[in-house]
Amino acid sequence: MGMRIGQGFDSHAFKPGVPLVIGGLKIEHTEGLAGHSDGDVLLHAITDALLGAVSAGDIGTFFPPSDPRWKGADSSVFLETALEEVATAGYRIVNIDTVLVLMRPKIVPIAGEMRQRVADLLGVKPGDVGIKAKTPEGLNQDGVAVAYATVLLES
């Protein structure tokens, strides 16, 4: 049995007039995340963690932001590709942990639902997904959502 580790990072600025989607979950909020795709900062970080764990490039290698095909794209499409790369390399997910850093909305009330949604998209149990959140204390980035993801794979 072999194991592999991967990590991902992403950030997107909040922007009025667009829907907010985090972890594949549509969230009722006054603003959404700017981005060429649906701006799902959490799925992007997870996608990159999976790709990095099997040394398969990054989200920008597969889905260049310059490509009009990915305008407004559902980010679960990106995740699907990363899962295929992981499977092709002969690995499967042991567990994944994440942190969202954002001023609002509050994540605690929706963390359970987000965990279930991310687990469904990854094809793992909710107990193998960690969803955590922090406010960006002192960082002067209240208008941004940042996501970190780390993943452990085994063959």
Next chain:
Amino acid sequence: MGMRIGQGFDSHAFKPGVPLVIGGLKIEHTEGLAGHSDGDVLLHAITDALLGAVSAGDIGTFFPPSDPRWKGADSSVFLETALEEVATAGYRIVNIDTVLVLMRPKIVPIAGEMRQRVADLLGVKPGDVGIKAKTPEGLNQDGVAVAYATVLLES
């Protein structure tokens, strides 16, 4: 044997007139870290890494900052809860690594003592704890302490 990975992030702004506590260590310094509890940015990141590794929520799930009980709280209480969650899930710590990003005070001279203190609080050997520090070059966050933690568990 099963393994799990977890990660944590935290930030707190420096503030005059409060004691500085990092990694459970009282540090002689002109400022401390603002926060509802004692502001121990490192123990908060470690607590979240442990909780995330066993998919047990985050520090805010267990200890809402709105709850007056945790005002000025010793953050080792938060860590204790995370360790119980890890034990209940049937896991133990293999090793933990951390990074502090802060302009001052210098961490190198106290890193050994901090490592011992964190190891004691976690119930592991000092050799299973990494304490590292960086200054926030170019990031315009000299008045803030940021902490990252990553943890490997086994059953």
Next chain:
Amino acid sequence: MGMRIGQGFDSHAFKPGVPLVIGGLKIEHTEGLAGHSDGDVLLHAITDALLGAVSAGDIGTFFPPSDPRWKGADSSVFLETALEEVATAGYRIVNIDTVLVLMRPKIVPIAGEMRQRVADLLGVKPGDVGIKAKTPEGLNQDGVAVAYATVLLES
């Protein structure tokens, strides 16, 4: 068999008139990274991840920026020391994953070459190194390069 996890973080500001070196690769660009050494933000993060995984201090413990010996130093020297610490502790690299957060230059076109260079410096296969990049959306840090590294070791 035992496993260990480590993580590293680094940041350096861009500065005109110095060569740009990332991941041991000299990159054609209008600016380089400020720093006492060659400013190689990626090798510094990897060096710290390796040192942290075996609880051997950090880059600043071994190479204080105050020491004139390391002025303009090739950062592969730092990495060499970390690899020695890992070997002495009885471990070897399973895989390593990294993220660069920087506005420019574009990393995708040079990611393959950078992966090969980092793998050579680490003495591992390119397939055991992940190189990923993001632009710092909304973070107001376009003049800075940030690097994250995570490493999995086994004995």
